[in-house]
Amino acid sequence: MPQALHFETYGPLEVTRVNCNTDTPHGHCAAGGAIGVELSNPVRGKDAQRAASILPSPGLKFDSWRDESDEISYLDLQGKFKPGQSYTLRVSGDLKDRYGQRMGQAHVEKIEFDDLWPTVEIGVSGDVVEPATLKPITVGSVNVDSYELVT
16 A cells, blocks of 8 residues: 655755845945844754854844744844945854754855945024024034035
8 A cells, every 4th residue: 555755855054145224325234233144944043153253343242032042044143333344244164953964165245334324413403593592503414525504
């Protein structure tokens, strides 16, 4: 009598996607944001943290609410990423998944962080400036060549 066997297989361990917030002036990663690394198979959180590095170092931080022994397939890399700077992400080939497979070859990827959006801020609140309290008005700008302040 014929028998049917149902089973599933799993593929090799690899980085399947690297992402970040690209709502920026030139579509690169947003400074102050995080980098997400998606893996094809689950790995132990602490192993993923050890395997991931970024140069130059932005002072990586990991989710504090997650237990290091949890299995994950997505790693959120948080750090002080500077605007307009390039970083190199490296995930070590020694990373091992729940099935005992090693990645083998390291995943290395260059990641560009974008400039900040152009902004101008005026150090005044409210709608009226009283002449009796007239003081110099502070104006701050980022990535703006020039601006005109009209009173």
